[in-house]
Amino acid sequence: MNVDRRSFIKTSGMFAAGSVMLPSFLQSCHNEQISANVKSYLDHFEVSAEMLQKVIAAAMSKGGNYADLYFEHKITNSISLEDGKVNRAYSNVDFGVGIRVLKGDQTGFAYSENISLDDMLNAAKLAANIADQPNEFAPIGVNEKAPANFYPIQQKWTDVTIGDKVPFVQKINDKVFSLDEKVSKVNAFLGDETSYVLFYNSEGRLTYDYRPMMRVGAVCVMEKDGQIENSYVARSFRSGFEVMTDELLDEIAKEAIEKTNLLFEAGKPKAGEMPVVLGAGGSGILLHEAIGHTFEADFNRKGTSIFSDKFGKKVAENFINIIDDGTLPYDRGAINIDDEGNDVQKTYLVKDGILNSYIHDRISAQYYGVEPTGNGRRESFRNMPLPRMRSTYMENGPHTVDDILAQVDYGVYVDNFSNGEVKIGAGDFTFFVKSGYVIEKGKLTRPIKDINIVGNGPQALADITMTANDYKNDSGTWTCGKDGQSVPVTLGLPTVLVKKMTVGGTNA
Amino acid sequence: MNKEEKYNLAKWAMNHALENGAQQASVTIANSVSSSVEVREQKIDKLEQAIQSGLSIRLFVDGRYSAHSTSRLKKEELAHFIEEAIAGTRFLSEDEFRTLPEPELYYKGGGANLELLDKDFDKVDPQKKIKLAFDAESEVFGKDDRLISVSAGYYDNKNERVMVTSNGFEGDSSNSVFGVYTSVSVKGGDARPEAGWNESAIQYANLKKEGSGSIALEKALSKIGQQKIQSGTMPMIVENRQVGRIFGPLINALSGSEIQQKNSFLINKLGEKVASEKLTLTDDPFIVGGRGSRLFDGEGLATQKRTVFDKGVLKTYYIDTYYGKKLEMEPTSGSTTNLVFETGDKDLQGLIASVDKGILVTGFNGGNSNGSSGDFSYGIEGFLIEDGKITKPVAEMNITGNMKQLWSSIGEVGNDVNQNSSWRTPSILFENIDFSGL
Numbered sequence: 001m002n003v004d005r006r007s008f009i010k011t012s013g014m015f016a017a018g019s020v021m022l023p024s025f026l027q028s029c030h031n032e033q034i035s036a037n038v039k040s041y042l043d044h045f046e047v048s049a050e051m052l053q054k055v056i057a058a059a060m061s062k063g064g065n066y067a068d069l070y071f072e073h074k075i076t077n078s079i080s081l082e083d084g085k086v087n088r089a090y091s092n093v094d095f096g097v098g099i100r101v102l103k104g105d106q107t108g109f110a111y112s113e114n115i116s117l118d119d120m121l122n123a124a125k126l127a128a129n130i131a132d133q134p135n136e137f138a139p140i141g142v143n144e145k146a147p148a149n150f151y152p153i154q155q156k157w158t159d160v161t162i163g164d165k166v167p168f169v170q171k172i173n174d175k176v177f178s179l180d181e182k183v184s185k186v187n188a189f190l191g192d193e194t195s196y197v198l199f200y201n202s203e204g205r206l207t208y209d210y211r212p213m214m215r216v217g218a219v220c221v222m223e224k225d226g227q228i229e230n231s232y233v234a235r236s237f238r239s240g241f242e243v244m245t246d247e248l249l250d251e252i253a254k255e256a257i258e259k260t261n262l263l264f265e266a267g268k269p270k271a272g273e274m275p276v277v278l279g280a281g282g283s284g285i286l287l288h289e290a291i292g293h294t295f296e297a298d299f300n301r302k303g304t305s306i307f308s309d310k311f312g313k314k315v316a317e318n319f320i321n322i323i324d325d326g327t328l329p330y331d332r333g334a335i336n337i338d339d340e341g342n343d344v345q346k347t348y349l350v351k352d353g354i355l356n357s358y359i360h361d362r363i364s365a366q367y368y369g370v371e372p373t374g375n376g377r378r379e380s381f382r383n384m385p386l387p388r389m390r391s392t393y394m395e396n397g398p399h400t401v402d403d404i405l406a407q408v409d410y411g412v413y414v415d416n417f418s419n420g421e422v423k424i425g426a427g428d429f430t431f432f433v434k435s436g437y438v439i440e441k442g443k444l445t446r447p448i449k450d451i452n453i454v455g456n457g458p459q460a461l462a463d464i465t466m467t468a469n470d471y472k473n474d475s476g477t478w479t480c481g482k483d484g485q486s487v488p489v490t491l492g493l494p495t496v497l498v499k500k501m502t503v504g505g506t507n508a
Numbered sequence: 509m510n511k512e513e514k515y516n517l518a519k520w521a522m523n524h525a526l527e528n529g530a531q532q533a534s535v536t537i538a539n540s541v542s543s544s545v546e547v548r549e550q551k552i553d554k555l556e557q558a559i560q561s562g563l564s565i566r567l568f569v570d571g572r573y574s575a576h577s578t579s580r581l582k583k584e585e586l587a588h589f590i591e592e593a594i595a596g597t598r599f600l601s602e603d604e605f606r607t608l609p610e611p612e613l614y615y616k617g618g619g620a621n622l623e624l625l626d627k628d629f630d631k632v633d634p635q636k637k638i639k640l641a642f643d644a645e646s647e648v649f650g651k652d653d654r655l656i657s658v659s660a661g662y663y664d665n666k667n668e669r670v671m672v673t674s675n676g677f678e679g680d681s682s683n684s685v686f687g688v689y690t691s692v693s694v695k696g697g698d699a700r701p702e703a704g705w706n707e708s709a710i711q712y713a714n715l716k717k718e719g720s721g722s723i724a725l726e727k728a729l730s731k732i733g734q735q736k737i738q739s740g741t742m743p744m745i746v747e748n749r750q751v752g753r754i755f756g757p758l759i760n761a762l763s764g765s766e767i768q769q770k771n772s773f774l775i776n777k778l779g780e781k782v783a784s785e786k787l788t789l790t791d792d793p794f795i796v797g798g799r800g801s802r803l804f805d806g807e808g809l810a811t812q813k814r815t816v817f818d819k820g821v822l823k824t825y826y827i828d829t830y831y832g833k834k835l836e837m838e839p840t841s842g843s844t845t846n847l848v849f850e851t852g853d854k855d856l857q858g859l860i861a862s863v864d865k866g867i868l869v870t871g872f873n874g875g876n877s878n879g880s881s882g883d884f885s886y887g888i889e890g891f892l893i894e895d896g897k898i899t900k901p902v903a904e905m906n907i908t909g910n911m912k913q914l915w916s917s918i919g920e921v922g923n924d925v926n927q928n929s930s931w932r933t934p935s936i937l938f939e940n941i942d943f944s945g946l
Contacts, residue, residue, distance in 0.1 A: 082769070083834075085601035089574035091593065096579065109556045113579045126557045163599035185770055221770050221880070228770050228880040268908065271944030272739040289874075302548070303656045304693040304700055382558065421874030421887070425693050425700035426734060428904045430874030430887035452875040452885035452906045458698070504875075504885035504906035507741045507942050 034206075038144055041198040041208040045071045045097075049142050051117050052200045055099065056140065058124035060202055063133035064101035064108070066362075067124075068201035070339060071097045071115070072381040075158060078191035079165055081173050086166045086188075098381035099123045103131040105301075105363050109384045143204040147336040148344065150329050153212050153240030157192035160241045165190050168244050172218050175253035180261070184228075185221035190214070190244075199341040209336045212238050213488065215477045216248070220256035224264050231259035231434070232418075236332045236477045236488070243330075259416060262435050266449035269438050271505035275408045276453060276498045277439060279415025281472040284491030286498070287322055287392045288480070289420040289429035290457040295324075295349050295357075296375075296387040296482075297364030299424050306427030306457055307355065315355045316461045319397045322350040324359055326374050326390035332475065333391035333490040335377070340385050344374035349392075350461075361387040379485035389480060393492035397467025404466045404497045408439045412448060412503055427457035448505075455501035468495035509539060509561065511680055514670040517563070517581065522672055524587055525567055529594045532568035532608050534673040534808075537561070537581075542665035543634070547641040550649060553659065565590065569597040573606035605833040608807075613839065614677045615804035615811070620794060622801040624683040626711045629666045632686075637662045640717055644690045647721025654729065656700055660690040660721060664712075677808035686712050690721040696732030703727035708928055710797055727870075730891075734903035736945035737892060743866035743919060744907065744941040745859050745893070748926040750869060751933035757877035757884065757911050758783075759844060762816070762824070764831030766879060773882035773912060774822065783820040784918035786852070791816050791824075793845035800846040800930025809841050816847070820916070847931045851923040856935045859922050861896040867905075867943060868893055875906070882911035888943075905945040914938060 034042070034049060042048060052069060059067035076092040096113040097120060108130025110123040172188040195211040217234025233256040237243055278286055291307075299305035307315075316322075326335050326344035335344050340362045348356045358364065361376035364387055377388035405413070414436035422429035433451050437444040455463075473492035480489045509517070518535040525533040539561040546554040563586065564577035574597040578589055644660035668682040691704035705723040709715040746754060761772040774782060793811035795801050804810055807829055815823045827835065828842030854861075860868060868891045875886025889903035922935035 079600070085603065087573065087601045087603035087606075089596060089600055091574075091576045091596075093578040093580055093589070106552055107554045109554065111558055113559075113561065127555075130552060130555050161599060162596045166599055166601075187769065219771075223770070230771060230880055271906070271908065271942055273946055302659075302693070304702060306698065306700055308700070382560070384554070384556070418876055419874065423702065423871075423873055423889075423903075425702040426731070426889075426903060427699065428873055428887070428889070430906075432874060432876040432885065450876070450878045450881070450883040450885060451908060452887050454873065454887040454904050454906055456904055502736060502904060502906060502944050502946075504908035504944050505942070506908065507739055507944075 034142065035144060037146065038206060038208060041196065044073065044196055045115055045198055047115060053139060054117065055120045055124050056200065056202050057137045058121045059099055059101045059128050060137035061134065062128040063131035063135040064103045064128060066102040066202050068100050068199065068340065069097055070378070070381050071198040073196040074193060074380065076191070076193045077157065078189060079162055079169055080187065080189040081169050082187055084173060086169045089162055094380060096381045098383070099127045100384055101127040101130050102363065105367060106130050107384055111382050140202060140204045142206050145205055145207040147207055147209055148327070150327055150334045150336055151212060151238035153242070155241040157194050157212060157214065157241060168216070168249060172249050172253060175249060176218060176220050176256055179253060179257045180222065182222040182224050183220060184223045186218055188218040190216045199337065201341055205341050207337050207341050212240055213332065214239055214243060216244070217252055217477065218256055220260050222260045227264060229260050229263035231256050231263070233259065234477045235475050237330045237475060238332060238334055239330050259435060262447050263449050266435060266447035268451060269412050269448050269503055269505040271503065271507050273500045273502050275411035276501045276503065277404055277408060277411065277413040278493060278496050278498065279413060280470045280493060280495045281415060282417050282474040282476060282491070283415055284393050284474060284493040285417050285420045285431045286460070287394060287493065288389060288489070288491050289422045289431055290455060290460045291322060291349065292324065292359070292389045292392045293422045294424055294427060294457050295359050297358035297360045297368065298387050300358050301364050301367050305424050310355050310458070311358070313355055314353050315458065316350055316353045316464060318353045319467055320350055320353050320464060321348060321395040323347065323395065324349055324375065324389050324392045328391050328473070331391050331490055332478065332488045333389070335390065338374040338376045339378045340372070340376035342372040342374045342376060347373045359387045359389060361385050377487050379487060383485050386482060386485065388482065388487050389489050391473065391490040391492070393471065393473060394467065394494060394496070396469040396471045396494050399466040399468050401468050401470060401495045404468055404495055405439060406442045407466065407497060409441060411439045413437045413439050413444055414453070422457065428454060429457055430454045451504040453501050453503050455498070460498055460501060463499040464496050465499050466497040470494050511668070511670060515672070515678070518670055518672045520583065521563060521565060521586055521590060522674055525565060525590050525594065526674055528591050530567045530569050532674045534566045534608060534671065536564045536669055536671045538667060538669035540665055540667045542663070543637065544661060544663035545638050545641050546659055546661040547645045548657070548659045550645065552638065565593070567593060567597055568606060568608065569594050571602035571604065572597050572600045573603055574600065605830055607829065608673050608675050609809055609829045609839065611676045613810065614808045615679055619803045620796065622794070622803065623797045624710055624801060625666070626684045628712065629684045632664070632712050637664070640688050643718065644688050644721045647718070648690060648692055648725045651725065652694070652729065654694040654696065656693040656695050658690065658692050661688070663687050671808060673808055679804050679808060681802065684710055686715045688715065688717060688720050690724040692724040692728040694728045694732065699734065701728050701731035701734065703731060731901050734889060734901040736904045737902055738946050739944045741940055741942055743863050743937060743939050745863065745866065745868045745935055745937045747856065747868065747870045748922065748924050748933050748935045750872060751936055752929070752931050753872045753886065754914065755931065755933060757882065758915055760879065761882070761911070762826050764825060764827035764835060764842065767825060768831050768834050771879040773880060777822050778825065780822060781820045782822050782912060783817055783915040785819045786918040786921050787817045787820050787915060788850035789816040790814070790848045791845055792848050795846050798846040798930065800844065802845055805841040805843055807842070809839060811841060811845060814840065845930065849921060849925070849932065849934055851925060851934050852921040854920060854922055855924045856922060859920060859935055859937050860893055860898060862920065863893045863896060863937070866893045867891070867902060868898065877911060884909060884911055905943055908942045908944065
């Protein structure tokens with residue numbers, strides 16, 4: 001069978017559901033306020049403004065005081081290479097609508113994978129059950145809101161075939177093998193995702209988002225005298241196919257080789273409390289775990305976070321500014337609207353050392369009487385939104401890396417991580433160090449690997465005594481989990497000194 | 509969709525793939541029904557209901573392989589989806605190791621009723637479900653001055669799936685689960701310790717409906733005053749429900765893909781002693797009402813009872829069809845079913861009483877294990893044990909070591925098996941663990 005590229009594109013996951021079989025009655029939408037952009041999303045989901053209004057009315061019929069509809073069509077593709085060949089492809093299509101009803105801070109939620117009026121009305125009635133005082137809901141209008149555009153792309157992933165992608169993945173493999181003869185295995189991958197989102201709520205707000213996402217990377221395995229070591233290196237952006245360049249692949253291949261080579265010589269530090277220097281970039285995981293999660297306002301509203309009574313108080317040195325930002329261009333954590341239809345901000349969590357803002361969704365913003373920060377996010381239409389991070393980072397400070405290292409008599413320098421976790425109430429957080437160095441008398445000496453570092457959020461934040469001027473964003477494939485929902489995020493940091501944390505190691 | 513409708517659609521999709529260029533195909537159709545309610549401050553906080561369906565298809569096209577899934581189940585869309593997927597597969601490199609399983613290894617019907625589904629799943633009264641959540645909350649609400657927050661919930665779900673393959677497999681399975689949980693936060697100094705407890709069962713009648721609140725409260729209160737202690741090398745007891753965190757990397761090291769891709773610390777170790785004599789472990793798919801019980805695996809392979817470790821000697825890997833071909837080994841199954849430990853004589857209290865000075869780990873906090881070397885480091889919380897008794901709560905500490913050493917240094921296996929999971933882990937005592945704290 002000879003495939004012509006255009007027809008392949010349309011569906012390979014990419015049923016533009018609307019474009020295939022658009023019922024004619026939908027064309028009769030009379031609402032003059034509706035722009036061509038919004039109309040294209042309504043058509044995509046085969047709905048009309050009138051249908052949305054009916055569903056909202058059903059959702060509000062039992063006395064809820066707010067309702068929203070979140071339509072999503074997500075197309076996911078990936079190809080990967082094992083043992084030298086790009087020999088597997090995966091794809092997934094997900095499509096449906098989530099219907100949420102609020103009564104104060106109580107939530108009713110249901111979803112439907114079928115977007116017929118009947119199916120939506122049934123789901124709306126289930127979600128409506130959170131309230132129990134039947135109520136006539138006055139018809140609402142349509143207040144269209146054009147979203148920001150933090151990730152304009154040139155070439156849609158849905159216009160690219162597997163054939164177009166294969167050479168890039170093959171190249172990563174060939175480059176990694178060419179750089180070092182110790183390489184024994186490479187796993188390389190390229191994944192892309194395209195989401196269409198349409199949002200409407202009981203306040204009449206009608207908005208939409210087109211969300212591209214890509215990730216590319218490799219696991220490199222090297223062997224030396226019977227010792228096997230590996231590293232994972234990847235990049236992820238809300239970009240189109242144009243982001244795929246030889247330079248990007250070179251960067252990944254070189255980093256994979258460097259990181260893996262370091263591990264052959266690496267050992268363990270001694271166990272216990274010591275100064276920790278966090279290198280610029282991925283060390284932003286400190287902010288994500290130690291501060292970010294505990295600033296999420298659902299925990300604070302319930303009083304369960306260790307930061308619950310610290311709003312407006314000094315929590316760090318004066319030169320420390322910590323931000324959660326949904327507006328970074330092409331960033332993996334960027335969103336044009338949040339999943340509650342709100343505009344997205346650059347939010348100062350800590351400003352000049354003072355706790356300035358929590359991370360809010362609609363429920364918590366209302367509880368605290370503040371404007372939403374655009375942090376209401378969900379994994380998919382199957383989930384209800386929660387306060388979630390986007391890109392969490394610290395601004396540059398007054399010191400230099402040399403100043404910082406010079407302060408450390410014995411400690412560790414770490415800049416390569418795989419994962420972290422936090423206990424919200426105790427404030428204890430951890431992050432796992434894939435590699436770093438021991439610092440002795442201000443100098444990086446022997447490499448270390450595979451150790452966990454544990455600290456306490458408020459204490460660690462107060463213990464950041466120096467911040468350098470070399471801020472770097474980490475564009476790896478960071479994914480944040482909470483209540484069983486995963487969302488893409490990024491993080492970043494300039495080099496900082498934390499006076500002491502507990503470092504895993506040996507007691508010998 | 510009922511079972512027959514699922515079979516019909518699965519076969520239709522499979523035949524559509526075969527008619528449009530695939531030489532082999534396998535199709536699974538699954539659906540699930542779930543509901544949940546969470547209660548906070550004597551009000552319903554969240555109420556959720558869901559019905560979900562999906563089709564997944566594995567395609568073998570001209571020596572090439574791909575896999576796809578979708579929640580769009582209308583035939584005309586599926587037809588298009590499958591045709592496009594086949595066309596895309598042709599852009600890939602050939603892979604001589606990709607085939608469906610050998611038909612003689614398939615499950616061919618029969619076998620015991622494993623009782624994995626509550627026949628009356630749909631008959632549980634929704635008001636009763638809500639009441640269970642309220643009841644759990646009221647075990648705690650207002651019961652202690654130090655309480656900050658209590659959430660309690662009820663959840664259930666039912667899954668049904670059918671699978672067909674183009675070389676003769678047909679099978680279906682279904683299961684259900686019901687659960688009640690409570691999570692509690694309390695105030696203790698600056699910290700707000702939290703703890704939770706979950707009870708679950710396959711049959712609604714067997715669900716332990718009371719007690720999750722009281723247990724969660726007791727656990728949260730016991731954490732007040734947590735602090736780190738001096739670093740040192742000591743024995744460690746890991747509580748039964750927490751053993752999975754350090755046991756997972758050992759099981760992962762047995763997986764065919766990890767072995768073939770050299771990300772395992774147990775390559776070429778079959779028949780060798782790799783762990784303590786006190787580790788004897790069986791993979792038993794046939795336990796009636798077992799959480800991991802099944803008659804066939806995700807490829808359709810008939811399951812078998814297997815010894816995984818016999819007094820520390822490694823007896824089997826987990827090998828699926830693809831990695832079996834790559835490794836030139838017989839496929840076993842790519843996944844675990846119920847993992848059953850040979851237990852010792854003591855319960856958790858007995859284990860604690862046997863320790864002079866050590867730490868009881870009741871929770872992990874982050875950390876990881878290096879697949880190829882087995883080097884690990886995890887954050888922990890728990891209790892200091894002195895002279896056979898728990899003396900104070902500890903937290904903000906790490907354990908660091910190597911998986912091979914860890915599992916070779918079992919002091920004693922407890923008898924308090926956690927039945928709430930397919931990995932039926934007891935509490936385990938390990939010797940000489942490196943703790944870092946102060």
